[in-house]
Amino acid sequence: MSGAMIKMGIYGMVRVSFDLIGEVRWEWGIVVLIVGTASSLLGVLYALMQHDLKRLLAYHSIENIGIILMGLGMSMIFLGSGHRMLGTLGLVAALYHTINHALFKGLLFLGAGAVLYRTHERDLDHMGGLIHRMPVTAFLFLVGSVAISALPPFNGFVSEWLTFQTALQAPALENGLLRAMIPIAAALLALTGALAAACFVKAFGIAFLGKPRSRRAARAREVPVGMLGGMGLLAALCLLLGVFPTTVIEAMAPITQLLVHESLPSAAAQGWLWLTPISPEVASYSAPFVVAAIIVVHGLGYLFLRRRAIPALRAYPWDCGFGHLTSRMQYTSTAFSQPIRRVFGGVWKVEERIDTLAGGGPIPRVTSLHYDLHTQDWSWLKIYLPIGRLVLAAANRIGFIQTGNIHTYLKFSFATLLAFLWIVS
C-alpha cells in the first residue's frame, strides 16, 4: 500500500503540472521545493521518535515523498527558467526515487510484517536479538534499511545523489535568491539523510540486534519461504537498481520524453559502468566498482586473515565486574533517540514524566521508578485537530436546515433554481 498508493499523489502532480498544463512556471517549483524540504525533514524527525515499527516506517514515507517533491520542485524551477536539460535531470531524480521508495518501503513493511507474524510485536522495545532467530529476515531488512538510509551501493543513494547533482547546478539560474535557496535545501536533504540513517540504525539495531527484550522475541522462528521469497525479490531489485543506474535511466527516457520532450543522453554516455548525469568532468559515480571493491576486500580478508587464524574464542562480554549483562541493560529505542530529541527540542510536543517512590527509613531510598514519555506531532495538534473541530462545529450550525421534511427540501431546490435562473438571465 505504501509502495503504490501514496505515489498516486506524485503521479497526479506530475500529470497535471507537466502534462495537462504543459507550461511549467518556476514559481510553483519554489512552493513544491519548500513543501518537500519541510516534509522530508519533519517526517524523519517524527519517525525518529516512534517506537512502533510500522508507525516509524509510515513516517518515513512522509520523508521520502518530501525528497521526491524536492526533485520535482527543482525540476519545475529549472524548466520554468528555460534549462530543459537540468529540469529533466530533476524529473529523473524524482521518478527514480519514486521507484526506489516503492521497492525499499515495500521490503521494509514486509519485514515488519514478518516480525509481527512471528513475535506478535510492533513495539521495538519488546524485540531484540532477532538476527539469531530470524537470520534471513534480518539480512533482508538490513538491505532495506541501508537502501532507505541512502548509502552506497544501494538504490536510495543513486536517487539522492541525482537530487544533489540537480541542486548543484543552481548557479545556472539567473535569480540570485534561487541560487542561494536550492543549495540550502540540499544541505537540509543531507541532514534528512543523516537522520534517516540514525533512525534505521535504531530500528534495525533495537529490533534485530542485542539481546531479546521479551519472551516472544526470544522464541521467534524464521518465517516460511514464501514470505522470504517476496522480500528477497524486492531486496534484489534494491541492489540491482543501485548498481545499474544507467540502465534504469535509459529505461526512463520514454517517460521524460513524453513529459518534457527531453531525455538524458549524457547519463550513460560513458558506458554502463559510469553514471554521468551532466558530463564526466562534472560528476560521475560507478556503483559496480563499489560493489566489486567490497567483495574483493571480503575475499582478501577471508584468504589472508580468516583462513590462517586460530578460530575465534567465544566469551561473555565484559560486564565491568558487576555480574552478567541482562537485556534490560541495553539501550532502548527511546534512549537511542534521546540526544536527537534534545537537540531538536521544539519540533515535538514532548511530555516527560518521572515518578519516583521513596522508601521509608532514616535514609530515603528510591524503591521504584517510573518513566513516561509521550511525543506528539505538532501538525496533528495544530493543523488537523483544529480543522476537524471547525468542520464539526460548522456541521452543527448548518444542521438546522436539515429538517427531514421532503417539502422543505423541495422548497430549497426551488429557491436555488430561481436564484440560478436569475443569475443566468
Added chain:
Amino acid sequence: MDSQLTAWALAAAQALLFIASAPLLAGWLRRVKCHMQNRAAPALWQPYRDLAKLLKKRMLLADNASWLFRAVPYIVFSAMLLAAAVVPLVAVNLPSAAIADLIVLVGFFALARFFTALAALDIGTAFGGMGASREMMVAALAEPAMLMAVFTLSMTANTTNLSVATAYILQSGLVLRPSFLFALLALAMVAVAETSRIPVDNPATHLELTMLHEAMILEYGGRHLALIEWATQIKLMIYAVLIVDLFFPWGIATDFSAMVLAVGVVAVAAKLMLIAVLLVVWETVLAKMRLFRVPQFLGFSFMLSLLAMLTHVVLETGG
C-alpha cells in the same frame, strides 16, 4: 590503451600508498603530541607494530555476536579503501577519481558509520548503545555542514569530481576567495568532529562515558580491531588530504613523469605533517566539550559554511 593502463596502475599504487601511510600519519601525530605535552614519545612506526600485533592475535568474540558483527570490520575497511582510492594524494587526473565524487565520498563515510553503529548495538552492552546513539547524533549534525562546505567549492569549480576540482583550483592560481576561507574553517571543524578528535571526542580516553567512537568498538579484538583501527587512521588521513587538496593543492602532480610524482609525494608529506602539528596544537590547547555543547560547535560550523555559500552567491558569481 597503454597510457590508460599506466594511469590505472598509478591509481592503484596511489591507493596502496594512501592506506599504507595512514598509520604513519597517526604515529607522527602521536609523537608530536607527546613532545608537545612533555611525555616520552613512542616510535614513529608504533602504529604498524600495534596493527601487526592485533592481526596476529587470537580473537575473542562475545557469545551473542552475530554474523553482522563479524562482517562489519570488512565493510568499514572497504568503505575507507574506496574513499582513499578516490582522493588524489600525489597526482590529479587519475582515472580512479571518477569512481566517486565528493558526495559519494560522504556516502562512504556514512556507510562505514552506519555499520559501526550497528555493530555497537549487536552485543547489547550499554556502552555500545550509548556510543552508537551519540555518534549518530554528531554525524547527523556534521553531515549537512560538510556537504554545504563542499557545495560551495563545487559550485565554484562547477564539478563535484575531486580530481577536477583540485585541478581547477590549481589552475586558477592564488586567488583569495572569501567563500573558501569560510568553507575551510567549516570543513576543518567538521573534520575534527568526524575523525573523533578533541574537543568533540577523545581518542585516547579511558573513561567509557566520555567516549563516542571508542565506545562503539569496545567489543572488538584481534584482526577485527586491527581493521577498524586502520580504517580510522585512513579516515583521519582522508580528511587531512581533502583539506590539502581543496585549499592548498600546490605541488600535486598533474602529469605522470617520475620527477613530478616525486615532488608530489614530498609536497603532500610536508603538508600533512604541518596539518598534524596544527591538529596537535588544537588538541593540546582545548579540552573536551560536554556532549550537548557539540551541537553548538557543529551549528557554528554549519553557519560558517552557509556564510561561505552566501558570499559565493553574492560576491563571486556576479562577474
